[in-house]
Amino acid sequence: MHAAIQLLIRNLGTRDSLSAGEIELLGSLQVREESYERGRTFIAERSRPEWSCLLHTGLSARAVDLPNGTRQLTALHIPGDFVDLHGFTLKRMDHSVVAISACSVVFVRHSELKVITERAAHLARMLWLSTTIDAAIQRRMTALLGRHTPLERLGHLLCEAHTRLETVGLVSEGKFQFPITQAELADLLGLSVVHTNRTVQDLRSTGLVKWLGSEVSVTDFERLCRLSRFDANYLNLWVEPR
Amino acid sequence: MHAAIQLLIRNLGTRDSLSAGEIELLGSLQVREESYERGRTFIAERSRPEWSCLLHTGLSARAVDLPNGTRQLTALHIPGDFVDLHGFTLKRMDHSVVAISACSVVFVRHSELKVITERAAHLARMLWLSTTIDAAIQRRMTALLGRHTPLERLGHLLCEAHTRLETVGLVSEGKFQFPITQAELADLLGLSVVHTNRTVQDLRSTGLVKWLGSEVSVTDFERLCRLSRFDANYLNLWVEPR
DNA sequence: CGAGCTTTTGAAGAACGTCAAGAGTTGTGG
DNA sequence: CCACAACTCTTGACGTTCTTCAAAAGCTCG
Numbered sequence: 001m002h003a004a005i006q007l008l009i010r011n012l013g014t015r016d017s018l019s020a021g022e023i024e025l026l027g028s029l030q031v032r033e034e035s036y037e038r039g040r041t042f043i044a045e046r047s048r049p050e051w052s053c054l055l056h057t058g059l060s061a062r063a064v065d066l067p068n069g070t071r072q073l074t075a076l077h078i079p080g081d082f083v084d085l086h087g088f089t090l091k092r093m094d095h096s097v098v099a100i101s102a103c104s105v106v107f108v109r110h111s112e113l114k115v116i117t118e119r120a121a122h123l124a125r126m127l128w129l130s131t132t133i134d135a136a137i138q139r140r141m142t143a144l145l146g147r148h149t150p151l152e153r154l155g156h157l158l159c160e161a162h163t164r165l166e167t168v169g170l171v172s173e174g175k176f177q178f179p180i181t182q183a184e185l186a187d188l189l190g191l192s193v194v195h196t197n198r199t200v201q202d203l204r205s206t207g208l209v210k211w212l213g214s215e216v217s218v219t220d221f222e223r224l225c226r227l228s229r230f231d232a233n234y235l236n237l238w239v240e241p242r
Numbered sequence: 243m244h245a246a247i248q249l250l251i252r253n254l255g256t257r258d259s260l261s262a263g264e265i266e267l268l269g270s271l272q273v274r275e276e277s278y279e280r281g282r283t284f285i286a287e288r289s290r291p292e293w294s295c296l297l298h299t300g301l302s303a304r305a306v307d308l309p310n311g312t313r314q315l316t317a318l319h320i321p322g323d324f325v326d327l328h329g330f331t332l333k334r335m336d337h338s339v340v341a342i343s344a345c346s347v348v349f350v351r352h353s354e355l356k357v358i359t360e361r362a363a364h365l366a367r368m369l370w371l372s373t374t375i376d377a378a379i380q381r382r383m384t385a386l387l388g389r390h391t392p393l394e395r396l397g398h399l400l401c402e403a404h405t406r407l408e409t410v411g412l413v414s415e416g417k418f419q420f421p422i423t424q425a426e427l428a429d430l431l432g433l434s435v436v437h438t439n440r441t442v443q444d445l446r447s448t449g450l451v452k453w454l455g456s457e458v459s460v461t462d463f464e465r466l467c468r469l470s471r472f473d474a475n476y477l478n479l480w481v482e483p484r
Numbered sequence: 485c486g487a488g489c490t491t492t493t494g495a496a497g498a499a500c501g502t503c504a505a506g507a508g509t510t511g512t513g514g
Numbered sequence: 515c516c517a518c519a520a521c522t523c524t525t526g527a528c529g530t531t532c533t534t535c536a537a538a539a540g541c542t543c544g
Contacts, residue, residue: 435522
């Protein structure tokens with residue numbers, strides 16, 4: 001079984017237990033693996049993919065490009081995320097997907113996903129759940145951009161990254177790799193690069209986070225959550241029949 | 243068959259054709275109808291509904307309430323929207339749903355939706371699609387708040403409302419009912435009430451829109467789209483096998 | 485070592501929020 | 515049918531936040 005599929009199983013498994021048959025079915029999916037260098041747009045807006053992609057390693061983001069040359073990154077994805085499952089139902093992309101760091105990505109055929117909806121209803125609901133959790137994350141992002149200060153947005157992003165990375169085993173002693181430039185952060189937070197830089201400095205000066213190069217170390221997660229008004233409820237991190 | 247279910251069929255039917263059997267299945271769903279006065283929160287954050295709601299008449303919105311007493315409205319819903327289908331997979335609400343105008347709402351049991359996923363895979367994919375289109379709308383909203391001017395946000399909101407209301411037959415001669423206060427608009431656009439008011443006046447002064455009381459009349463949709471950088475692609479308004 | 489990125493700093497101006505108050509509108513009860 | 519209360523919309527003044535522009539400093543990779 002491909003390691004990316006194992007991450008997906010771990011990801012889904014934090015929301016409901018999967019049967020042996022379901023795990024076997026996921027393991028039997030034919031996958032195509034690709035690697036992309038940093039900055040590469042590997043799924044284009046308006047394209048009609050016949051495969052959905054699952055992030056194996058690295059960071060990727062959904063991007064909405066605007067006519068005036070700027071862009072908004074609307075979501076950040078981590079290993080184990082079934083990034084482009086939305087494309088399975090949407091057919092035509094309304095956004096693009098870019099590699100924030102070097103990425104290794106695994107593709108699954110839509111035709112195989114369709115079979116899952118026909119023969120494995122519970123597993124299909126789990127994949128559906130994966131897209132609705134993405135939507136819940138997107139809602140939180142909307143609220144952050146609409147009604148939160150830059151410092152809260154940045155802190156919230158780190159709280160969320162910390163929490164999600166932990167579920168796939170990519171946090172140790174509060175530390176995790178977070179290879180993203182401040183220009184990309186700016187596109188995520190809806191700020192200018194200059195103000196993003198000042199916000200990063202503000203956050204550093206709280207002492208709750210150490211951030212050197214691409215390594216982030218959260219030294220006081222509890223207080224960072226309070227500062228950022230972060231509450232993990234929306235991530236649905238509990239096991240329950242779905 | 244309940245009129246709200248007919249609206250849903252019309253809504254889904256703009257994305258793929260439904261078979262007679264699927265329509266019959268939707269028509270056979272047991273529904274519970276409720277009416278709510280303007281301003282009422284009828285699904286609470288953190289609640290665990292066992293029913294999903296479908297908007298029949300009126301406007302409703304998803305709301306994320308913030309600790310400091312403000313809120314962000316993250317989505318606006320119109321008749322025919324299966325507003326709380328997200329709750330079917332999420333189980334516990336990450337946001338609340340409020341009536342923007344007086345609303346009539348129809349509820350469907352999660353247990354019946356579960357049966358659809360087990361016995362009607364294509365219809366289930368259509369419901370899944372409904373939630374991923376919601377997610378696409380949410381992405382657009384995120385981009386609006388992050389990288390668009392207040393005038394573009396407001397214009398885009400009207401373009402989207404116009405387009406979506408048209409698919410359920412609620413626009414005639416460019417006119418539609420849009421019963422929302424400027425305070426609620428402010429919570430949607432991520433602005434203060436004062437600035438929202440000035441933005442509404444800016445939009446009126448373009449002459450592209452007439453907006454008196456709760457009636458909006460778009461006098462030049464094409465130019466309003468260009469002003470707002472609106473492109474309906476993300477609404478998935480074409481029929482295609484899904 | 486040097487080119488090209490990334491981060492950082494300063495200064496000036498535009499955009500947006502807040503506060504305060506007046507004008508208009510709607511709904512209700514006498 | 516009118517009067518009043520409560521909400522909604524509008525305007526002005528002022529302060530803060532954030533962007534833009536420009537440039538320097540630091541870092542990375544050939």
